[in-house]
Amino acid sequence: MSTPTIEDAPQAGNPHSAGLDAAESGKVELITITVRIRRFNPEEHPDAVWVDYQLTVDPKIRVLDAINTIKWEQDGTLTYRRSCAHGVCGSDAMRINGKNRLACKTLIKDVSPEKPITIEPIKGLTVLKDLVVDMDPFFQAYRDVMPFLITTGNEPTRERIQSEEDVQRFEDTTKCILCAACTTSCPVFWNDGQYFGPAAIVNAHRFIFDSRDEGAEQRLEILNDRDGVWRCRTTFNCTDACPRGIEVTKAIQEVKRALVTRRF
Amino acid sequence: MQVHKYDTVIVGAGGAGMRAAIESTKRSRTAVLTKLYPTRSHTGAAQGGMAAALANVEEDNWEWHTFDTVKGGDYLVDQDAAEILAKEAIDAVLDLEKMGLPFNRTPEGRIDQRRFGGHTRDHGKAAVRRSCYAADRTGHMILQTLYQNCVKEGVEFFNEFYVLDLLMADVDGVKRTAGVVAYELATGEIHVFQAKAVIFASGGNGKFFKVTSNAHTLTGDGQAAAFRRGLPLEDMEFFQFHPTGIWRMGILLTEGARGEGGILRNKDGERFMEKYAPVMKDLASRDVVSRAIYTEIREGRGCGLDGDHVYLDLTHLPPEQLDAKLPDITEFARTYLGIEPYTDPIPIQPTAHYAMGGIPTNVQGEVLMDNDTVVPGLYAAGEVACVSVHGANRLGTNSLLDINVFGRRAGIAAAEYAATADYVELPENPESQVVEQLERIRNGNGSERVSDIRSELQQSMDTNSMVYRTEATLKQAVADIAALKERYKHISVMDKGKRFNTDLLEAVELGNLLDLAEVTAVSGLARKESRGGHFREDYPTRDDVNFMQHTMAYREVDADGNTSIRLDYKPVVVTRYQPMERKY
């Protein structure tokens, strides 16, 4: 695609939409919210408890900012993972008002702040402390699908040629940040952690449909397993939960169909 | 305490660490220690692209790229290193492609390239398309691809292990690397890793600013550990402010947005960059654009009620182009500002972005303990290091390149060193310094709160050590930091437990930030000139006579245990390009 060159005359006073005005006004109407967090610290108490925190915030801040404020100003023992704070690292998937989301991609105003905002760890992985869960089974499933390019023959000296259409074929699933929001929203995964889970399938999909890859057969075989794609019941929780907007269920269906058509 | 023994230990699993790991795992028994799960490293946040003179879409060559890098760095770049960077860029990109990175493609199916700030054809004649990219998530793809290949190579990771100390020992009067000490977040246990070679790849330290594109976790742990062990830090006064961070939040909107045709406008809708950089306009180098934005703001042409920002205007670009090339950043504008970039300009302001300085290394990635002596067995690569390929100002897309080129080099060099070297005997009680530090914090019962000190530090750095600096502001910063360091002695943390004690770790990280902020301010105070990312209003011009040299900051401890910073200087390696006036 070519880049248009723009030498247009300065547009005096850009037309301002209401959205821009609102974003820029800088006017802050603070509100008081209650954040209800499911806390668990086995060093202190064997059971999880719900703890309410009250704070006064700008409704346009992220849920992560609110949690940070709690940690920094009220209770330093509150434990969770975070890094990038803008939805690209996948550290802070948690269950906010019953749904998996990234705390850093969710604004307070969007989670009905007039009621207590409930926050719990993601479901189906061992809770280690507060909102921190054991990610190892999740990454194990990821590693099990051979998430790397498999090729045979000599490497070309330059890049492999691949058309933009071929890239588009799997582009959606390359967006995954391994946040586990999808896998831990899946009712099948909650039942017994044995299901590979949508994230692993998404990452298998990313390679199965890459025209440069030659390991599709092996990956499909792995996902043909008892705990592979066939356990998916198309509940779409994963798709709804994915903070990267990946059409997870669609990817899973594509893998299923690839398995079927491979055989017939 | 547990003791582990590896040939090579890599600290950090961002782009640099994992690129190194892929090489060193093939050659030596390697452990990668990382405080985050590898895929959560901040390399994943990089958006715009990775430079390489592939010449896939138009004429280009590595020599032009070298020149741009040198000029972009305001001639503080070590030119031998820049040459290696530009030359090896081509293979670095091709290697990533072969590892599976899904680059955007040209109609012929080759890797597509786009424009980026400061990258020009034929020594500044016009903008060139040099940045290889994958939409606006190039860093994400690099991080994922490298992790995938680490999985393939069977790299051993120790996830959520915080390296807090570097172990060195005197062997026949020579300081050599013995290993590192790490804190396991999950259990609170101390682990000593004995290693023949250690590679620091722990990333940047931008979190001492308030408005920053950097992650919460970019606290300069590697720099601080080396510094405390007596190693110098190079060019720390050079910190890059990226022109286009989301107003007040600092979340980055890639330069690729301007590479695709985005325009900066002031409150009158004027494309003000034409005044400051007639040829490159919006695509001048970052320091130039950031200063231009602040000049506009100071002269009353800023937007909004407080006139404290300008606009990044993408509204004239076709929505399809935005969707295809800039999907993530347009989404950021929607999520965090609630505006629609198809129709509204995006409020932006410069945001603290990248540390040009760091642990000094040579082109093999070997760490230097003074201007030219290598520390046997110690390596550094990525943002933590200063090779110096970025000089006084890094060009966009050169860092993703840096982590791949020098990450690879460090990985190979370290593993080869480990193949021939012997283990250095661990010092007595290797963990003592870390244990003592942690216990002091854990048992502290002062009244100071970590978060207060941190936010005051950030506020002071934003006010005093940002795009424009003067003697007075830098002195203020130094004084503020000194006061904060004093208060830091009286902190207490609430979490006294062992398991996942992030409260404790935040306190440790704050200690690192304070040390590094001090080095930054002190180095900046001494550099009485303006060059690249370091702009002194009281010395607005570059002074090649006195300051065409790298700052080397050392930590000195006197007999009473008081510490101070000693500054020294190191000549710049100049091969082909003599300093010229820098115009875009």
Add this chain to the structure above:
Amino acid sequence: MAIETTGSVSGVELTNAAPTDPSAFLIEPPRARTKRTGRKSRTNFEMLAWLFMRLSGVVLVFLVLGHLIIQLVLDGGVTKISFAFVAGRWASPFWQGWDLLMLWLAMLHGANGMRTVINDYAERDTTRFWLKVLLVTATVFTVLLGTLVIFTFDPNIS
């Protein structure tokens, strides 16, 4: 805990201190996913079962809905059903075939569905096993009984 090792851990001098945390106090999911190296089924059973659910589903739509309409809706609904009505229908091989196919497909479809449900919810392997034994027994019994009834139906029984 979070050590990712792919090869065997040939760690030297692992002075393994006793774990500091009471692991009994973890909130654990029913069964944690474990390292699953080399466990490959190499059969297509799950896929065939999945396909069967869909194919049988499509056929069942016609059979079951047809059956429901005839039995419950057309002339008089349930009221009309009696021994004589059944006798009348099974006099024709068409209805015999219909009901036979419906019986088999529905039972197999349902049984396979129940198998999924058991796999999902039964937590211990032994529980799973016995539930499945029960399921198979009930299914085989029902299918055989039904088949027998359809084929050996005698309108003149008394």
Add this chain to the structure above:
Amino acid sequence: MPAGTLYRGREGMWSWVAHRVTGVLIFFFLFAHVLDTALVRVSPEAYNSTIATYKTWPVNLMEYGLTAAILFHALNGLRVIAVDFWAKGPKYQRQMLWTVVTVWVVLMAGAFYPILQETLRNWFG
């Protein structure tokens, strides 16, 4: 220990819950239905007397419920199959679900009188 909250899934999750519940329900009914039909092998009287209970109002109501279950399961089953085999299925799953629900409501309303006529006649003459 206070339990976690219920996961707030959307249409996809709830339709699956309903599909599963109805599936299990139908399975158990089918089991019973084969058994009662088997009575035709015993004697017409045995069969007819069992069937007679089907004509009482509680069983008649259950029959209506069962029809509802089967109908939902069947329609939603078709939706699931469309999601599986039609490339655009996942995209339109929500719309398809609402279609399923609408058709289901319409058909159940249509089946109201035919199935329950006996009971209705008994009750209201």
